[in-house]
Amino acid sequence: MTKIPCVFDAYGTLFDVAASARQAADEPGQEALARTWQPLAADWRTKQLEYTWLRAVTGDHADFWQVTQDGLDWAxxxxxxxAPELRARLLALYRELAAYPEVPKMLRALKAAGHPCAILSNGSPGMLADAVASAGVGDLLDAVLSVEDVGVFKPARVVYDMVGARFGTAPGDVLFVSSNGWDVCCGAAYGFRTAWVNRSGLPLDRLPGRPDHVIPDLTAIPEIAA
Amino acid sequence: MTKIPCVFDAYGTLFDVAASARQAADEPGQEALARTWQPLAADWRTKQLEYTWLRAVTGDHADFWQVTQDGLDWAxxxxxxxAPELRARLLALYRELAAYPEVPKMLRALKAAGHPCAILSNGSPGMLADAVASAGVGDLLDAVLSVEDVGVFKPARVVYDMVGARFGTAPGDVLFVSSNGWDVCCGAAYGFRTAWVNRSGLPLDRLPGRPDHVIPDLTAIPEIAA
Known part of the structure; x- marks a missing residue:
């Protein structure tokens, strides 16, 4: 019997989006950033996501690398x-974000158990290729699906449709994992089995759809998928 | 010659969305709210807007009163x-938000100069009727346009289309005024003449479209429209 595919959001779920600003703040000469990297990282992320949703509503798509730069410029x-050098450094670090520590072991356990594993992300193919290479998890992934193939950001249904198109599965036969409450709720409303990685202990979003599992990190995914 | 119609966003632009939490925090027995009303109001607003955009992307529409309650519950x-009593009180106050102090005089000046004036809002018709009555500006408005007539939130183009349908104008012959950076950018990209009421001195959003005017409050609108 085929094992259920496990499909992961990338930014915030497998890769730590705050790592870029945190790491740059530790580098020599970045005293100004050291004082403000936390609200900067939060605003960068907030604007990056806002711009994806707004562009999905208006139909005025630009890829995630553009939107990531736009969010950073606002923040x-x-x-x-x-400083242009700081901007360039933050963006360079965003191309090689750290994976959360439990990621490689979790993916290896899923692979060993026979689960197909994939990323489904707003990220552009180039960004995702860089992140996967940097985290060293390329061998553990059967597919890296980017919204660029459909030209609109999550949570548009056509993005979630990419999973069935790739694996030949009905939504209810997929485990979709995201740390983003809105993504996991919309994925649940779409029909996926879902796990919400609630690293910060945030309230559940009040949106249609409700995650089947709420977990503090990715450690329990192989057990949930079994 | 007909004067250019002036079309206003409602929440945050004519009506002070933080007034509900601020006012409730001043009431007897609200010590807990008094300590946290500012981040509560900010999170309430953030989630309310997020839920409008996400529902516009997925097509899973609910009206703004539902989304306003959902955002409050999260916050x-x-x-x-x-406390259910606090929830009820905050929502009751949201139905009678204060208008910004310059609003009545500004609308009277526009009317005196012959400009048609309207609201174009995410708000449900009932919410907008309450807010307009509470602010006492009903006589100064030629139209109160709610997205409920098209069943999707801003910045969907069909929402902005409601202005031309009502006034028989091309987008470039309308002055659209919003305090919400995303709304004013998307309105500008749609083709409206635009004024951004940037009350908090925020950076310009990095979205397609750029406001023609940036003003600290609504005082200058009659001059801009002339």
Missing amino acids: MERHGLS | MERHGLS
Whole structure:
């Protein structure tokens, strides 16, 4: 019998999106960033996501690399940071975000048990290729699905449709894993089996759809998928 | 010659969305709210808007009154507030938000100069009727347009289309005014003449479209429209 495919959101779920600003703040000469990297990282992420949703509503798509730069530009301006070298450094680090520590072992356990594993992400193919290479998990993934193939961001249904198109599965025969509450709720409303990685202990989003599992990190995924 | 119609966003632009939490925090017995009303109001607003965009992307529409309650429920849970009486009080106050102080005089000046004036809002018709009555500006408005007539939230193009349908104008012959950066950028990309009321001195959103005017409050609108 075929094992259920496990499909992961990338940014915030497998890869730590705050790592770029945190790491840059530790580098020499970044005293200004050291004071403000946490709200900067939060605003960068907030704007990056806002812009994906707004572009999905208007139909004015741009890829995630553009939207990531746009979000950073807004956040840097808000926090009084303007150095082009800092901007370039933050973006370079965003191309090689750290995976959360439990990721490689979890993926190896899923592979060993026979589960197909995939990423389904807003990220552009180039960004995802860089992140997967940097985290060293390429051999553990059967597919890296980017919204660029459909030209609209999550949570548009056509994005979630990519999973069935790739694996030949009905939504209820897929385990979809995301740390983003909105993504997991919309994925659940779409019909996926879902696990919400609630790393920060946030309230459940009040949206249609409700995750089947709420977990503090990815450790329990092989057990949930079994 | 007909004067250019002036079309206003409602929540945050004409009506102060933080007034509900601020006012409730001043009431007897609300010590817990008094400590946390500012982040509560910010999270309430953030989630309310997120839910409008996400529902516009998925097509799973619910009206703005539902989304306003959903956002409040998330924010109350995050800030450790759960009293049903407080929830009811905050929602009651949201039905009678204060207008910004310059609003009545500005609308009277536009009317005196012959400009048609309207609201174009995510709000449900009932919410908008309450807010307009509470602010006492009903006589100064030629139209109160709610997205409920098209069943999807801003910035979907069909929402902005409601203005031309009502006034028989091309987008470039309308002055659209919003305090929400995303709304004003998307309105500008749609083709409206636009003014962004940037009350908090925020950076310009990095979205397609750029406002023609950036103003700290609504005082200058009659001059801009002239």
